[in-house]
Amino acid sequence: MYLKRLFKHWTLQVFTPGKLLRLKYEAFKELLQHDKKSLELITDLEEILHECMSVDWARVESLLRALRWSVGSLIRSLVAMHPAAYWELEEQFHRLELAIVNAASLPEEDCLPPYTLTLAEAAAAPDLAGGKAHMLGRMHQEVGVPVPPGFVVTTHSFSLFLQYNHLRHRLDELLAQARLNQSERLEEISREMEALILEGDLPPKVREELTRRIEEYQRQGVQGPWVVRSSAVSEDGEVSFAGQYTSVLNISAPEALDAYKRVLASKYSPRALTYRLRCGLADQETPMAVLFLEMIDAKLSGVVYTRESESAARKEKCLAIYAIPGLGQHLVDGSTIPEVHYLTRETNPKPVQSAASPLCPLEPEGKARICLTAEAAVRLAGWGMTLEKLGGGPQDIEWCQDKKGELFFLQSRPLRGSSEFAEGSQEQGETPEIANPLLHEGGVTASPGVGMGKVWVVRQEHDLKGVPEAAVLVSPTLPPTFASIIERLRAVVADGGSRASHFAAVAREYGLPVMVGAIEASRRLSPGQTVTVDANRCRVYEGEVESLKAQAGPARARPEPPCAARMRALMAFISPLRLTDPTSTEFTPQQCRSLHDVVRFAHEKGMAEMFSLVGRSGRGLAQARRLATELPLVMYVLDLEGAISPAAPKGKTIEPEYITSEPMRACWEGLTHPDVVWHKGLIHMDWEELDRISAGLVNLNSKALASYAVMSSNYLHLILRFGYHFAVLDTLCSEEPEANYISFRFKGGGGNFQNRLWRVELIKRILEWADFTVKTRGDLLDARFERREARQILSRLMILGILQGKTRLLDMALTSEDQVTEMTDAFQERYVGYLYS
Amino acid sequence: MADILVLDDVLDAGIMIKRILERKGHRVVVYTEEEEALAHVRAHAVEVAILDIRLKRLSGVDMLEEIKKVSPHTRVIMLTGYPTLETARQAQELGAFDYCIKPIDKEELEEKVASALEAKT
Numbered sequence A: 001m002y003l004k005r006l007f008k009h010w011t012l013q014v015f016t017p018g019k020l021l022r023l024k025y026e027a028f029k030e031l032l033q034h035d036k037k038s039l040e041l042i043t044d045l046e047e048i049l050h051e052c053m054s055v056d057w058a059r060v061e062s063l064l065r066a067l068r069w070s071v072g073s074l075i076r077s078l079v080a081m082h083p084a085a086y087w088e089l090e091e092q093f094h095r096l097e098l099a100i101v102n103a104a105s106l107p108e109e110d111c112l113p114p115y116t117l118t119l120a121e122a123a124a125a126p127d128l129a130g131g132k133a134h135m136l137g138r139m140h141q142e143v144g145v146p147v148p149p150g151f152v153v154t155t156h157s158f159s160l161f162l163q164y165n166h167l168r169h170r171l172d173e174l175l176a177q178a179r180l181n182q183s184e185r186l187e188e189i190s191r192e193m194e195a196l197i198l199e200g201d202l203p204p205k206v207r208e209e210l211t212r213r214i215e216e217y218q219r220q221g222v223q224g225p226w227v228v229r230s231s232a233v234s235e236d237g238e239v240s241f242a243g244q245y246t247s248v249l250n251i252s253a254p255e256a257l258d259a260y261k262r263v264l265a266s267k268y269s270p271r272a273l274t275y276r277l278r279c280g281l282a283d284q285e286t287p288m289a290v291l292f293l294e295m296i297d298a299k300l301s302g303v304v305y306t307r308e309s310e311s312a313a314r315k316e317k318c319l320a321i322y323a324i325p326g327l328g329q330h331l332v333d334g335s336t337i338p339e340v341h342y343l344t345r346e347t348n349p350k351p352v353q354s355a356a357s358p359l360c361p362l363e364p365e366g367k368a369r370i371c372l373t374a375e376a377a378v379r380l381a382g383w384g385m386t387l388e389k390l391g392g393g394p395q396d397i398e399w400c401q402d403k404k405g406e407l408f409f410l411q412s413r414p415l416r417g418s419s420e421f422a423e424g425s426q427e428q429g430e431t432p433e434i435a436n437p438l439l440h441e442g443g444v445t446a447s448p449g450v451g452m453g454k455v456w457v458v459r460q461e462h463d464l465k466g467v468p469e470a471a472v473l474v475s476p477t478l479p480p481t482f483a484s485i486i487e488r489l490r491a492v493v494a495d496g497g498s499r500a501s502h503f504a505a506v507a508r509e510y511g512l513p514v515m516v517g518a519i520e521a522s523r524r525l526s527p528g529q530t531v532t533v534d535a536n537r538c539r540v541y542e543g544e545v546e547s548l549k550a551q552a553g554p555a556r557a558r559p560e561p562p563c564a565a566r567m568r569a570l571m572a573f574i575s576p577l578r579l580t581d582p583t584s585t586e587f588t589p590q591q592c593r594s595l596h597d598v599v600r601f602a603h604e605k606g607m608a609e610m611f612s613l614v615g616r617s618g619r620g621l622a623q624a625r626r627l628a629t630e631l632p633l634v635m636y637v638l639d640l641e642g643a644i645s646p647a648a649p650k651g652k653t654i655e656p657e658y659i660t661s662e663p664m665r666a667c668w669e670g671l672t673h674p675d676v677v678w679h680k681g682l683i684h685m686d687w688e689e690l691d692r693i694s695a696g697l698v699n700l701n702s703k704a705l706a707s708y709a710v711m712s713s714n715y716l717h718l719i720l721r722f723g724y725h726f727a728v729l730d731t732l733c734s735e736e737p738e739a740n741y742i743s744f745r746f747k748g749g750g751g752n753f754q755n756r757l758w759r760v761e762l763i764k765r766i767l768e769w770a771d772f773t774v775k776t777r778g779d780l781l782d783a784r785f786e787r788r789e790a791r792q793i794l795s796r797l798m799i800l801g802i803l804q805g806k807t808r809l810l811d812m813a814l815t816s817e818d819q820v821t822e823m824t825d826a827f828q829e830r831y832v833g834y835l836y837s
Numbered sequence B: 001m002a003d004i005l006v007l008d009d010v011l012d013a014g015i016m017i018k019r020i021l022e023r024k025g026h027r028v029v030v031y032t033e034e035e036e037a038l039a040h041v042r043a044h045a046v047e048v049a050i051l052d053i054r055l056k057r058l059s060g061v062d063m064l065e066e067i068k069k070v071s072p073h074t075r076v077i078m079l080t081g082y083p084t085l086e087t088a089r090q091a092q093e094l095g096a097f098d099y100c101i102k103p104i105d106k107e108e109l110e111e112k113v114a115s116a117l118e119a120k121t
Helices: A002-015 A017-050 A057-081 A087-104 A126-142 A155-164 A168-175 A183-199 A204-219 A253-268 A270-279 A374-391 A418-426 A480-488 A502-510 A562-571 A595-611 A662-671 A680-693 A753-769 A790-807 A817-835 B011-022 B034-043 B060-070 B085-093 B106-120
Strands: A116-118 A150-153 A226-232 A247-251 A288-294 A298-308 A318-325 A339-343 A351-355 A395-402 A407-414 A438-441 A444-447 A450-457 A471-475 A489-494 A514-516 A530-534 A539-542 A625-627 A635-641 A707-712 A715-722 A725-732 A741-748 A773-777 A780-786 B003-007 B027-031 B048-052 B075-080 B098-101
Touching: A017 A057, A017 A562, A017 A595, A017 A741, A017 A773, A017 A780, A057 A087, A057 A168, A057 A562, A057 A595, A057 B098, A087 A562, A087 A595, A116 A126, A116 A204, A126 A150, A126 A155, A126 A226, A126 A288, A126 A374, A126 A407, A150 A204, A155 A168, A155 A204, A155 A288, A168 A183, A168 B011, A183 A253, A183 A270, A183 B011, A204 A253, A204 A288, A226 A253, A247 A253, A253 A270, A253 A288, A270 A480, A298 A374, A318 A374, A339 A374, A351 A374, A374 A395, A374 A407, A444 A502, A450 A489, A471 A480, A480 A489, A480 A502, A489 A530, A502 A514, A595 A707, A662 A707, A662 A715, A662 A725, A662 A790, A725 A790, A741 A753, A741 A790, A753 A773, A753 A780, A753 A790, A753 A817, A780 A790, A790 A817, B003 B011, B003 B034, B011 B027, B011 B106, B027 B034, B034 B060, B048 B060, B048 B106, B060 B075, B060 B085, B075 B085, B075 B106, B085 B098, B098 B106
Parallel strands: A450 A471, A471 A489, A489 A514, A635 A707, B003 B027, B003 B048, B048 B075, B075 B098
Antiparallel strands: A116 A150, A150 A288, A226 A247, A226 A288, A298 A318, A298 A395, A318 A339, A339 A351, A395 A407, A438 A539, A444 A514, A450 A530, A530 A539, A625 A635, A707 A715, A715 A725, A725 A741, A741 A780, A773 A780
């Protein structure tokens, strides 16, 4: 392959120099395309890094594949221009690729048995059983708390299911399009992923194992029905995933296979997907096991928080038990208000206080009704403290009591936000003097903090689409679906719900202030009204309370998500640009430490190849010549065809008047416009000085630091370099408007980052005014102007020339946004005539 | 206005392409099943076909070959998220008009389709 390529090159060089030039030019054009695409992809990846991952990891992988392909193609184009010259670059690229693949790799999706486990086995196998089942297994095995009979379908079953149905790449393709801030689109993607899972077939091995487990239990007298719940890896661990996945209740044996798939599908529900993206976890990092437990016919259900404040004002900590009649679903979905029991945090806990649910009907004699007996409360609390020891910290425990009075534990996970709540409560004994009218007082702190914003009242749980940015959400209940819009919220006030609601757990993780049990709040607060919610003291004030402003603000800084660390490691091989000086001895393939370096190197060499004197006699390529100019600007030009007048005298330099390339003439006219001041003496002096102190390492006349123009009568590819400023212009200006375009890219500059951003903003505004389509990302600017008549193309090239000349040193001078506006206006006023000339 | 066929095993991916190209005034049909897509090519004149490389049963390269047999004038654009030199070379040998990499942006897609249509006339 390699020899063949080389042979082809030599043959052509000897016999058909004209054809070689054409091939080289074709390869160069391809190289420019790949260069452009590679830089765009690098910028896309940088954007993800700086935005702290609001996309799925599948997006990163998809961009990486595209980038590796583009850079590979870029190198292939360069090799096509000069076979055999760049094998070291190819080798270096392969080394970098390997490093990138390693840094980006996720845990393998393991499809080997076991496909199911008993709870006892789950105690020793967290990766197979997932968080919830693993803890339940430990609760049963290690401390002997009562749990319902059940078993786990492992994470490996899930992986096998994906493999069996060829779903991984399809899920990845959809996941790659998910964005946290596009909730409607996210929902569409979610629906298709859920459908993919539901339409999938269970692998025979999983089907057999699952059926066998259920039959075994039937033989032991456990007839079901079953509760089928998610038990994902990472669930109930560092992040809670509280209420984000589906549990299905009342499942008979024949429905079990279907219920299994429904729980798997909930991994891709909009709610769970949003939550996972926000946590920065990859799909492969949260493989899902599924827990089958016999369903307890519950008289009472509830939650134990082992470390809780009875009220914000009280400092000593209690253990709290929340209880409601029947199934626990209504407690955790925030649609009811439970009774609460406080007990001491001791090995033998003692009751402190109990409060009936305000929703519960009174006893005939007018006393509030309490459902959980004191004896059962003490037993629950005792076990709660045991589980706190087992879990190594305060726990959030789900329990239920059957009709015979037996207690069962269904899950236990770390209690989030309990320490923050404790700290918050200590500094708030006194209520500060606040002049704003008090709109509401009373309720329970579900998640501490202060939030300010406009009231948005939600009546329907699913009617969340219109919720605006920075809203204070006011609602009769506290459903877990609120988690999907948590970024838009400043505070939540709910008439119902409790601290034990799933959304409260998510809000505490996120640092969003939430008040619950704020009875009548949804009637008292009017939509659109600006309010301050003090969730610590359970008060809502009209307007923005000055004295509380210091406490309000966006959700607190979150711990770094796992994807961010991986992304940073990965980007070290992609983003940093070290090869900036083509004259340096370091400008070699071996010194390419990132793909950005590789792209930079290949572009520079591609240009050099175009300018290289293939055949020093000038055979094949016309010789590049230096443009003769008074300006302190070193520019070499290369004529592909018809760009220089035949009348031009031969020699190493060429006078600008002999240039016949129309786009080049227009651009040059702009650069040399009388309005553009070049400070000749000054710049010359500086460069000479630089030259002197750097001991000749930087040579003003060095080709490597010069500007280049590759041109034909109607085409121009121009690289402009003044100092740190680097711009690339690519344009075609023919008789067919449909084919015409200007593509302009600008990056970098000296000065600090903010100054550079202002300059980019200035260029953007002016180019938009001149009808360019402009995209900016950081200090990179991309502008396009296309499908226009030649005279419009030429007028824009002239404006670009003037703009380049005028703004080349502005990165040092621009110091404010007002200045940008002022200069934009002045520019437009002065040059508006050129636009329509 | 042209008749365009899109074949992608992920429905949503096909629908995104359809939305973009319909805004340009083209008639676009989307399939996720290879046989149905092939039946469409047999029954209708399709000017441009956009094929994903990973499909449900066949590979996109096989589909390219089938389409070229049935309708040699159809310009085929291969679109893949998993580019390899092997598939790129095969696609070229089988007469694919272009080999594009996902993610593809709106402008790039419009441009590729426009040039495929120009090349046809």
